[in-house]
Amino acid sequence: MNEVKVVIALGSTGNGKSTIGNRLTGKNEFKESEDANSETKQTRDCIGFFNDLPIQFVDTPGLNDSDGMDSEHVVQMVTFFKTLPAINSTIIVCNAQNPRISEILKNMIKLFCQIFRSSDFGNHVACVYTHSFKITPAQIAERKKECSESLQSIISATGIKANNQIPVFFVDSKTNNTENEFESLKNWIKSQPTLNTSLLRQVDPVYENIDTEQQEVLVSTTTEPIIESVTKTYTVKVPKKKWDHGQVGRILGIKKKVMRDETRTTVEQVQTGEKVIQSFEKQERNKKTTYGGRVVYDPWITISSRITETRK
Numbered sequence: 047m048n049e050v051k052v053v054i055a056l057g058s059t060g061n062g063k064s065t066i067g068n069r070l071t072g073k074n075e076f077k078e079s080e081d082a083n084s085e086t087k088q089t090r091d092c093i094g095f096f097n098d099l100p101i102q103f104v105d106t107p108g109l110n111d112s113d114g115m116d117s118e119h120v121v122q123m124v125t126f127f128k129t130l131p132a133i134n135s136t137i138i139v140c141n142a143q144n145p146r147i148s149e150i151l152k153n154m155i156k157l158f159c160q161i162f163r164s165s166d167f168g169n170h171v172a173c174v175y176t177h178s179f180k181i182t183p184a185q186i187a188e189r190k191k192e193c194s195e196s197l198q199s200i201i202s203a204t205g206i207k208a209n210n211q212i213p214v215f216f217v218d219s220k221t222n223n224t225e226n227e228f229e230s231l232k233n234w235i236k237s238q239p240t241l242n243t244s245l246l247r248q249v250d251p252v253y254e255n256i257d258t259e260q261q262e263v264l265v266s267t268t269t270e271p272i273i274e275s276v277t278k279t280y281t282v283k284v285p286k287k288k289w290d291h292g293q294v295g296r297i298l299g300i301k302k303k304v305m306r307d308e309t310r311t312t313v314e315q316v317q318t319g320e321k322v323i324q325s326f327e328k329q330e331r332n333k334k335t336t337y338g339g340r341v342v343y344d345p346w347i348t349i350s351s352r353i354t355e356t357r358k
């Protein structure tokens with residue numbers, strides 16, 4: 047009995063993810079688009095068999111070049127991946143009739159590298175070209191080499207190690223003309239061990255990075271007078287104890303007061319300066335960066351405070 051292999055499909059809209067999902071599960075659970083408009087809006091899965099191999103196929107919404115990495119589709123997709131008990135591989139679904147690797151696809155691949163982090167994602171990824179008709183074996187051989195190299199450089203640019211030889215398959219999901227390629231694809235899927243997804247479990251579906259930053263802010267400044275006791279000295283005239291009658295006084299009987307200086311002290315409350323009281327708060331906030339590079343700040347939260355007093 048083969049164990050179920052979990053395969054995630056990723057690719058631009060209309061490339062044939064849902065169609066190949068139906069083919070690889072032998073069911074018709076995924077809705078295929080009838081025109082160029084994007085059909086799949088939600089990431090969802092289906093378990094079925096491809097020949098004897100049980101496959102749990104995870105179909106994702108295809109994004110357009112105008113879509114950003116912050117769309118709710120991406121958030122729902124990452125949230126869905128976190129619920130998967132295991133993941134074996136990812137197939138990047140391209141269209142052989144339009145083989146350009148679009149900017150959005152590049153960004154999606156980078157997103158996958160970010161969310162799977164060091165889980166050896168680069169060695170569990172393959173590229174599958176659908177709509178493989180009207181292409182010669184020589185073109186296929188050339189494109190396989192080119193595609194493998196460009197995917198490898200996109201993946202390694204994110205810092206994740208990538209297999210030198212990313213497998214590339216050319217299939218046509220609507221005909222039976224590419225049975226050999228489907229067989230090779232099946233064997234590759236079967237050979238994929240489970241990815242280590244412990245880091246994926248910790249990933250935030252909205253934010254790629256959450257950092258904290260701190261600041262110290264001055265919240266208030268008040269000034270108070272400094273009042274101190276000051277001892278003051280002054281002189282007063284006080285009469286001498288002895289009376290000097292003098293010549294005239296003696297005659298007239300008038301007594302003349304003789305004065306002397308006496309030093310006295312007094313203690314007064316005097317403003318000797320000013321003190322400036324400042325209150326500071328240390329604050330912290332989260333700086334959150336979305337997968338699309340948008341930066342969102344949480345409100346500042348006070349984590350400590352201090353008061354300083356300085357004399358002026």
Ligand SMILES: Nc1nc2c(ncn2[C@@H]2O[C@H](COP(=O)(O)OP(=O)(O)OP(=O)(O)O)[C@@H](O)[C@H]2O)c(=O)[nH]1
Pocket residue numbers: 057058059060061062063064065066077078079080081083084085086087106107108109176177178217218219220221
């Ligand atoms: N001839 C041919 N047609 C295909 C093949 N794969 C898909 N199609 C057709 O291409 C159209 C788009 O296929 P879908 O499977 O809906 O594409 P998708 O990648 O799921 O698109 P979204 O859900 O919008 O992201 C449908 O009309 C399919 O029938 C293929 O290998 N050969």
Ligand SMILES: [Mg+2]
Pocket residue numbers: 063064065077078079085086105106107108
């Ligand atoms: Mg679809």
